[in-house]
Amino acid sequence: MNAIEVRAVTKDFGKLAVLKGINLDVKQGEIFTLLGANGAGKSTLINILTTLSQPQSGTVSLMGLDPTKAGNHVRELISLNAQTATLDGEFTGAENLRLIAQLRGIKDQKVEIAAIATRLDLTGFLNRKVKTYSGGMRRRLDIAMSLIGDPQIVFLDEPTTGVDPQNRLALWRSIREIRDAGKTVFLTTQYLDEADALSDHIAFIHDGVIVKHGTPEEIKQRVTTTYTLQVAPNDKDAADQTLTTNGIDYTQGEHGISLTATNATKALTTLLSAQITIEHYDRDEADLESVFLNVTNREAANENA
Amino acid sequence: MKTPKQLGVLTGRIIRQNLTNADTIITVIAMPIFILLFFVYVMGGNIATAGGSGSAAYLRYALPGFLLLTMAMGSAYTSMRINLDRTSGFLDRLHSLPIPRWVILGSHVLASVIFMLIAEVAVFLVGLLMGYRTNATISSTLMFIGLSILFGLGITLLAIPFSLKADNAASAGGFSYVLLMLLFVSSALMPTKGMAKPVQIFADYQPMTPIVNTARGLLDQATAVGQHTGIVAFVWLIGGILVFALLSYRVYVRMFLTR
Structure with missing residues (x-):
């Protein structure tokens, strides 16, 4: 009840x-x-x-x-x-x-x-x-x-x-x-x-x-949790090509490939299927402050649009 | 049985707040006593009343007015207490408790009238020590007590809208200066006939003069107060109570029950 x-x-x-x-x-x-x-x-x-x-x-x-x-x-x-x-x-x-x-x-x-x-x-x-x-x-x-x-x-x-x-x-x-x-x-x-x-x-x-x-976990995960994976240096170009070919959004950052919660699993399985060596895989959990800022900024942007 | 107990608990809280607060005691009890002493022993000998001149005659004339003045000074603290409860959020806490809504402000009203009567008794006792003697009968004494209760109730109900609306406690009590001004420009402290003509007209027709004259007549049977004066005083008191009660209720409903 x-x-x-x-x-x-x-x-x-x-x-x-x-x-x-x-x-x-x-x-x-x-x-x-x-x-x-x-x-x-x-x-x-x-x-x-x-x-x-x-x-x-x-x-x-x-x-x-x-x-x-x-x-x-x-x-x-x-x-x-x-x-x-x-x-x-x-x-x-x-x-x-x-x-x-x-x-x-x-x-x-x-x-x-x-x-x-x-x-x-x-x-x-x-x-x-x-x-x-x-x-x-x-x-x-x-x-x-x-x-x-x-x-x-x-x-x-x-x-x-x-x-x-x-x-x-x-x-x-x-x-x-x-x-x-x-x-x-x-x-x-x-x-x-x-x-x-x-x-x-x-x-x-x-x-x-x-x-x-x-x-709290759901909210943090749903909004801004990011996943970072690093591939072997030799596989970097192949990884870029594989992700692009399969239509998976990603950004190439300083620490590796950044993915959102919605496409992280698909990216991981696709890269593994393509025989690309993944050296490191990490989950960067957002804190509530970033969720809060994310939510309020997005609402403010919607109001101004 | 729960509601009367809740009313008693909240009323007791406010009376205790008043009786344990030095500032309240000084302003509501000590200050009127000081003003009484000053008027009787410094100025009283120079003021001629129907009973003659001299301090004793003045005390006999003015004490009833001082008693009402004491109650009026107490109304400032009624307003401040309600305002403090509102601004501190205590009224919200009470409104979120299982207490009938009327009990919340009702306790303030009851406590205010009781505290005014306590202050009035204190000033009356000082008057007795100074030599005031009443020749009131039992019935006129009871009528005087009734008049005091009506007067205290009226000015308490007048205090409520100010107390609820004021931004802070300091400004909540400001309205009481109007009450004090009305008492000063009335027959409370001196006869009106020596006043400048326009002031005298105002003094004779404003509500405080018949109320004070009635109080004086009830405490001192030798003072001739016409039945007409008593009726006018009663009409002013009851009319004021009804008007201020309605006003207080409307402000309270708008601020707390329909927000």
Whole structure:
């Protein structure tokens, strides 16, 4: 069963179309990351999914419930961690956690708060006022507040923005633990390495449209993974002739023959059939940053065409 | 049972924020007390009221006005608290929790009125220490409390649109200067009859004067306040509450429920 289903969702702000027909499926128990530049529509989509906003058209379903019809039931199942930590600085960490526990009607508040504080390494700081917390601790407390009440879907809107590397790694561990506990995590981030490290599935949103989605590996492979092969020096001309004759696109680079994922296998078998000696064969996997740039540049070029 | 508990939890949070914040205490409780002391002991002896002249007569005349002034100063902090919750994203967090939507702003309204009443009681106690004596009956005391609640509710509802629309907390409380100006140019701190004629006309017909006069009459039975004044005050209060409630609701719906 999908935790989240989004079908043909649009959202306008006046004449500005922010979401232009979004379709998404997020499986239960996975970390799903929505990647996109500022203004791409990430927060607008999160607002719709967390019942803060309504779509112009299209449908949304969370754990089988329509938030426009069963808003309070949906809110029982989700939690939102916004871009900025929403804490009371004058209160202690424990008091901040207790506030959410009371609002969610948790019966055994002490036990739940203690368990969540342990998971997020906050136990030693719970009785300190939040205004004395570091940025990373504030973020961890904010996420801890989101976990009160055992929500099935946790929305994390850029949770590591402005967090130092050490705390960032600690937050990554916590996010994985949420997934490992069977919860669904819907993450947005500006950091491509973060999406790569954490996500089970990724979607790129650009100008209100999902332009690419899949697992991190699928996306990287599908878009820009290149294969390089080197033939024996004596076979170089023969290799050129064989590939050209068979209509296989390639580029002759400094390190050998460069091929795309779509023609690499055909090129390899053709060259081997032609008795050409291949000395080296390598796969250069793209990182998400190059995928992201590839996608956004291509979309921009399409718009200008 | 869950909804009243949620309302209580959120209301308690805001009252606690106010009572543990030195800036709020200074502005909403200490400053009105200082102004009261200044007006009574520095200027009061030079202001003639219907009860005569001198500090004691002035205190008897002006304390009800100072009580409403205290509440008006509190409205600035109502606006700032709501604005801080909006700009920090806390309102969004609350909107994503299983809480009836009316409870979220309702807790701010309830906390605001309660905190204004706390500040009012503090200033009233200082007034008692300074020598103010009320001869109010039980019914007039209850009516004064009711008038205070209506006044606090009205200016809290007025604060909401400003608090939701303002870019930051500092500018959210700006509207309260208009309330303070209305109280200064009314019968709150001195009789209107000595004012310049155009100012006197404005003072006599703006809402604060009948409200203050009614408050004065309820606390001091010796002060003759016509039934007509009480009715006018009531109409202003109820009318203001309805208008500001509608305005607040429309701004809130536009910003949060139909976005």
